[in-house]
Amino acid sequence: MSTSNTHPSLKDTNLFKPIKVGSVTLQNRLAFAPTTRFRNTEDFVATNLQKQYYEDRAENNGGLLITEATFISPQAGLYPNGPMIHTERQAKAWKEIVDGVHSKGTSIAMQLWHLGRAASPDLLKKHGLPLLGASADYIDESSKQAAIKAGNELRPFTIPEIKTMVQEYVEAAKKAINIAGFDFVEIHSAHMYTLAQFIDIASNHRTDEYGGSIENRNRLTLEVVDALIDAVGAEKVGIRISPYVTWQGGSGADSELMHPIAQYAYLYSELERRGREGKRLAYVHSVEARVAVGIDVQDGPQYSSEWVRQIWKGVLIRAEL
Secondary structure (H helix, E strand, O other): OOOOOOOOOHHHOOOOOOEEEOOEEEOOOOEEOOOOOOOOOOOOOOOHHHHHHHHHHHOOOOOEEEOOOEEOOHHHOOOOOOOEOOOHHHHHHHHHHHHHHHOOOOEEEEEEEOOHHHOOHHHHHHOOOOOEEOOOOOOOHHHHHHHHHHOOOOEEOOHHHHHHHHHHHHHHHHHHHHHOOOOEEEEEEOOOOHHHHHHOOOOOOOOOOOOOOHHHHOHHHHHHHHHHHHHHOHHHEEEEEOOOOOHHHOOOOOOOOOOHHHHHHHHHHHHHHHHHOOOOOOEEEEEOOOEEOOEEOOOOOOOOOOHHHHHOOOOEEEEOO
């Protein structure tokens, strides 16, 4: 039996070859996944700490950096000292960061964030805002007690509030692209934040057009996708999806309610259909099945996410975080 290493060296792979993503050509195929930092001011404005953080990672890079998840509006949060892109001041603070990254020859995407039921009920209350989710289903008992203590109990989004949310995504995307100068915006439809709360059968018990069937539960995410395509162009839009997540109440592969492939294959298929119709997103960012919010899952059954590539034919970022 041969003991030679049969794996190709990195220089013989495509890893360090250029790739076109949307209208941007990256110098390699490495992407830096979002890493939440909470280094903003109390009014959610980016600081020099973030500028240094991203410039350090852009040095001798040439690939793609994806920012920490960023609130699209006050109602989209809140967490203390989290980032936001809702006001012109917030957008201009991000522009300094983007300019610094671009000066290093690296591209950057802003991840757009809406927390839903995962938000801080106390902080929302201080800003006069309700705690909203796909349904009035808490993540767990501790999140329920926190909401009760804050006097800001969870309730479902109304239809008008959903329409407002979609428009807030549009305004945030425009500020990110047109003012801050980001190369892409990434829709955060993962890790059981608002959009994933609508998709997952465990957190969506609505009976209107946003609940029930797989098509209805994916409706909001696809409305956001279409709105951002119209607002800034498909070539500037990405999306993050985590089909196997169990964090924050996600169904996961062991759920008796619905398997992740059944829940999410429709979404990937709809994104691919848009691509074939001339509206292909810059990329789809898919979290690996063996990863649980940054931690490799060593024990228990191992699941393959190769099925994603069988559906989505565009640029695919496979995340380890």
